Amino acid sequence: MVEILLDATVRAGTPILFATLGAIINERAGIINLGIEGLMLIGALSGFAATLASGSLLLGVFAAFAAAFAAGCIHAFICVQLRGNQIVSGLALTMFGIGVTALFGRGVVGQTIDGFERHAVPLLSQLPLVGKAFFQQDWLIYFSFLLVFKIWFFFYRTRWGLELRTIGENPAAADACGIQVNRYRFLAVACGSGFVGIGGAYLSLASTPMWIENMSAGRGWIAVALVIFASWSSFRALFGAYLFGGITAMQLRFQAMGTSVSAHILQMLPYVFTIIVLVISTLRLQKGASQQPGNLGQP
Amino acid sequence: MKKFLALLAAAILLTACTSNDQKPTTTVAPTPAKAAVEKQIKAGFIYVGPVGDAGWTWAHDQGRIAMEKADYVLPSTFIESVPEGAEATRVITGLVKKGHNLIFTTSFGFMDATLDVAAKYKDVVFMHCSGYKTADNVGTYFGRMYEPRYLSGLIAGKMTKTDIIGYVAAFPIPEVIRGINAFTLGVRSVNPKAKVKVVWTQTWFDPGVERDAADSLLDVGADILTMHQDAPATLQAAEARGAYVIGYNSDTRKFAPNAFLTAPVWNWASVYTKTAEEVKNGTWKSQQIWWGMKQDLVRLAPLSDKVPAEVKALVAEKQQAIIDGTLIPFAGPLKDQTGREIIGAGAALNDGALLGMNWFVEGVQGTIPK
Numbered sequence: 094m095v096e097i098l099l100d101a102t103v104r105a106g107t108p109i110l111f112a113t114l115g116a117i118i119n120e121r122a123g124i125i126n127l128g129i130e131g132l133m134l135i136g137a138l139s140g141f142a143a144t145l146a147s148g149s150l151l152l153g154v155f156a157a158f159a160a161a162f163a164a165g166c167i168h169a170f171i172c173v174q175l176r177g178n179q180i181v182s183g184l185a186l187t188m189f190g191i192g193v194t195a196l197f198g199r200g201v202v203g204q205t206i207d208g209f210e211r212h213a214v215p216l217l218s219q220l221p222l223v224g225k226a227f228f229q230q231d232w233l234i235y236f237s238f239l240l241v242f243k244i245w246f247f248f249y250r251t252r253w254g255l256e257l258r259t260i261g262e263n264p265a266a267a268d269a270c271g272i273q274v275n276r277y278r279f280l281a282v283a284c285g286s287g288f289v290g291i292g293g294a295y296l297s298l299a300s301t302p303m304w305i306e307n308m309s310a311g312r313g314w315i316a317v318a319l320v321i322f323a324s325w326s327s328f329r330a331l332f333g334a335y336l337f338g339g340i341t342a343m344q345l346r347f348q349a350m351g352t353s354v355s356a357h358i359l360q361m362l363p364y365v366f367t368i369i370v371l372v373i374s375t376l377r378l379q380k381g382a383s384q385q386p387g388n389l390g391q392p
Numbered sequence: 393m394k395k396f397l398a399l400l401a402a403a404i405l406l407t408a409c410t411s412n413d414q415k416p417t418t419t420v421a422p423t424p425a426k427a428a429v430e431k432q433i434k435a436g437f438i439y440v441g442p443v444g445d446a447g448w449t450w451a452h453d454q455g456r457i458a459m460e461k462a463d464y465v466l467p468s469t470f471i472e473s474v475p476e477g478a479e480a481t482r483v484i485t486g487l488v489k490k491g492h493n494l495i496f497t498t499s500f501g502f503m504d505a506t507l508d509v510a511a512k513y514k515d516v517v518f519m520h521c522s523g524y525k526t527a528d529n530v531g532t533y534f535g536r537m538y539e540p541r542y543l544s545g546l547i548a549g550k551m552t553k554t555d556i557i558g559y560v561a562a563f564p565i566p567e568v569i570r571g572i573n574a575f576t577l578g579v580r581s582v583n584p585k586a587k588v589k590v591v592w593t594q595t596w597f598d599p600g601v602e603r604d605a606a607d608s609l610l611d612v613g614a615d616i617l618t619m620h621q622d623a624p625a626t627l628q629a630a631e632a633r634g635a636y637v638i639g640y641n642s643d644t645r646k647f648a649p650n651a652f653l654t655a656p657v658w659n660w661a662s663v664y665t666k667t668a669e670e671v672k673n674g675t676w677k678s679q680q681i682w683w684g685m686k687q688d689l690v691r692l693a694p695l696s697d698k699v700p701a702e703v704k705a706l707v708a709e710k711q712q713a714i715i716d717g718t719l720i721p722f723a724g725p726l727k728d729q730t731g732r733e734i735i736g737a738g739a740a741l742n743d744g745a746l747l748g749m750n751w752f753v754e755g756v757q758g759t760i761p762k
Contacts, residue, residue: 097611101604101607101608104604105600105604108600195442195444195473198444199442199443199444202444202445202450203450203644203646205646205647296599296600300599300600300603301599301600301602301603301623301625301628302628303599303623303624303625303628303647305444305445305597305599305622305623306441306442306444306445306597307442307597308597308598308599308600308623310595310597310598310600310601312600341601341604342604342608345591345593345601345604345605345608346608346611346612348590348591348592348605348608348758349558349589349591349605349608349609349611349612350612351589351757351758
């Protein structure tokens with residue numbers, strides 16, 4: 094039972110994990126991105142349409158990254174080049190994503206593709222409890238594990254990562270050191286958006302291989318909140334996304350097993366949890382213990 | 393930063409409450425104009441969801457397209473993703489002002505908006521789907537989906553090996569509960585040992601959650617699933633795990649070529665064509681349409697080859713009995729989940745009891761969130 098629950102947790106948490114990682118890259122460069130929900134939809138549709146047209150899942154993932162990267166460039170242009178309001182631009186990006194995917198998605202509704210399948214890792218997949226959940230998954234999930242590590246490595250073990258963090262903390266100082274602030278920020282926003290797009294593609298290529306309007310169903314907003322919960326760390330993002338996926342998976346399984354806990358209470362859990370996380374993070378901000386980039390959200 | 397957090401909390405709560413708040417988009421279907429004969433029908437449709445939902449709204453749109461085949465029907469207009477409430481009043485008024493003389497509003501939440509506009513434009517005919525309020529120029533229409541649900545239950549009851557059948561339920565409203573009960577009665581009429589387990593997703597289309605709910609039912613031993621959402625995620629879950637599945641809304645067997653058995657489906661064309669004809673002839677009268685399989689508003693999609701011949705024969709026989717009125721799914725004796733008798737032998741639940749249904753019949757495992 095625990096094994097099955099863990100497996101469901103990982104599968105429900107992965108799209109949120111990709112989105113959260115993408116958002117972290119944005120915010121590390123000092124740019125708030127509230128367009129995550131729209132970017133996920135753009136990624137989901139592009140990934141699905143590309144796979145449908147080409148028959149290749151790999152191309153689908155690339156298309157999802159590329160389309161969300163392009164949409165991220167709009168946000169980057171407004172926030173970095175024009176120094177526009179990041180909140181407004183992000184919200185506009187979400188609205189844009191919902192609308193544009195509804196428009197162009199009409200032609201692929203009801204189409205089917207073969208989605209990602211599970212591939213077991215030899216030996217490791219035989220481990221008790223965690224074997225099925227972590228080592229009998231599809232390629233995108235293995236990629237998400239790698240990405241969590243890569244992002245940590247990038248920010249804390251490479252010069253570029255250090256420079257990007259500097260920009261997020263204090264762009265003036267970074268500029269004085271000769272770092273090309275705008276170029277870094279632009280790339281960070283666009284690449285981060287691309288990973289968010291892969292999160293969307295996980296929904297339309299692996300979780301449920303189909304396209305349906307608005308299929309991200311609010312997961313992008315959860316990712317925005319998880320960035321704060323994760324205090325801008327990719328490992329804590331993994332923990333947060335799985336915690337969230339786990340609660341969803343658990344409440345459905347409680348119902349299936351016929352527990353007497355009210356379904357309403359169980360369904361509230363993810364959102365109660367979000368509010369608690371926000372309260373705790375705000376309290377931590379007041380104590381000054383935050384990992385938040387110092388210059389976040391400043392145009 | 394605190395302001396930002398507050399904003400964020402608000403945004404998340406908002407998403408939690410309203411899962412689809414897209415902007416309405418207007419589309420005029422490009423159909424060539426037809427030769428003028430007698431009174432011409434210019435129909436307008438108000439949809440609650442996008443035509444691309446592959447479920448509820450899509451089925452309505454198929455009905456609209458079928459209606460346009462009549463030569464007295466002009467190209468019709470539909471407006472999709474219309475929010476329920478004040479915005480709907482504005483959109484419906486807009487359609488009337490553009491010269492539409494027959495308006496269909498296809499969601500329960502459009503009820504008051506439809507009546508408001510109808511009171512101002514007496515010469516326009518309004519048809520509201522699934523509501524209970526009428527006026528001289530407002531009729532209602534809905535289908536007895538529980539009839540094909542009952543038939544699909546027969547198939548599930550005959551074909552289950554584990555005697556556990558999973559039901560991925562949407563929202564705890566009478567329409568969904570009625571479906572679960574009718575299905576369960578169908579199952580138990582051929583297999584009294586079988587149980588129907590219910591999981592609520594509280595969604596109409598969130599494929600991720602619905603897939604997970606379907607998986608959770610397969611995990612507790614269900615070998616046949618059915619569902620009430622618009623998205624075909626439950627079908628994919630059954631296909632991936634080698635179980636069987638009974639769909640809903642429309643024939644979506646290509647999402648689960650091996651698992652799909654059948655689906656109770658809507659055929660809105662029957663109401664739309666009939667109404668257009670009556671309005672043309674001037675014989676239309678306000679009434680509350682609640683049609684079943686007899687009038688062909690609801691159907692059972694063609695059974696797959698996986699269904700054994702004897703079961704197919706049984707379903708055909710019972711289907712005829714429903715159409716003839718000799719089989720009534722909600723006839724007594726009926727017991728609720730706790731074994732309490734609701735209605736005795738020889739009687740049947742009336743339409744009022746069906747429309748307000750808020751209890752499970754014997755054999756359902758699950759609770760109705762109150």
